[in-house]
Amino acid sequence: xxxxxxxxxxxxxxxxxxxxxxxxxxxxxxxxxxxxxxxxxxxxxxxxxxxxxxxxxxxxxxxxxxxxxxxxxxxxxxxxxxxxxxxxxxxxxxxxxxxxxxxxxxxxxxxxxxxxxxxxxxxxxxxxxxxxxxxxxxxxxxxxxxxxxxxxxxxxxxxxxxxxxxxxxx
Numbered sequence: 001x002x003x004x005x006x007x008x009x010x011x012x013x014x015x016x017x018x019x020x021x022x023x024x025x026x027x028x029x030x031x032x033x034x035x036x037x038x039x040x041x042x043x044x045x046x047x048x049x050x051x052x053x054x055x056x057x058x059x060x061x062x063x064x065x066x067x068x069x070x071x072x073x074x075x076x077x078x079x080x081x082x083x084x085x086x087x088x089x090x091x092x093x094x095x096x097x098x099x100x101x102x103x104x105x106x107x108x109x110x111x112x113x114x115x116x117x118x119x120x121x122x123x124x125x126x127x128x129x130x131x132x133x134x135x136x137x138x139x140x141x142x143x144x145x146x147x148x149x150x151x152x153x154x155x156x157x158x159x160x161x162x163x164x165x166x167x168x169x170x
Contacts, residue, residue, distance in 0.1 A: 023059060025099050026060070026061045026062070027047045027048050028064070029044040030066070032065050032066060033066055033105075033106065035069070038106055043124070043125070047064055047132065049156075049159070050129050050132050050156045050160055054136065056136065058099040059096050060097050060098060060099035061097055061098050061099065062100050063098060063100070063101045064128065065101065065103050065104070066106050069085045072085045072089070075089055076089065085107075087108045087109060087127050088131040089131075090102050090131045090134040091135075102128070103131075104127045110124075122161075125161055129157060130153055133149055133152055133153065138152070
């Protein structure tokens with residue numbers, strides 16, 4: 001029996017039987033800062049591509065939020081007891097509707113890229129993937145962990161970004 005617009009579902013007692021919730025998280029990307037330009041649509045595509053390649057399974061929403069450097073410093077001090085801004089913070093929650101948050105400071109990405117003569121565009125994309133890997137439980141405390149994480153980042157960025165920029169340059 002058909003219900004709605006082309007939606008085929010089994011019917012039980014005259015009502016459609018709901019489909020199980022998706023096991024792939026919904027990705028919600030938000031820019032909550034105004035200091036540095038961010039292309040939310042392209043970073044959303046990058047995040048969804050990485051989630052798909054990593055075969056992430058979680059019911060709910062994964063929120064990726066770009067925040068200002070000062071807000072990042074306060075959160076880093078509160079949660080990690082480091083009184084300085086950081087690039088990425090990842091939080092994993094049990095259950096829906098929000099299964100996790102990845103907070104990214106574009107100002108930190110731009111400053112780091114300038115100091116090391118790297119592309120801000122690539123650095124910000126790396127922060128997105130780096131945060132996702134932390135959210136999945138990957139560590140980067142030891143040199144071996146750092147090498148493994150960097151290799152995963154490189155692989156995901158190559159597959160998901162190709163030759164396209166993910167944010168508009170200024």
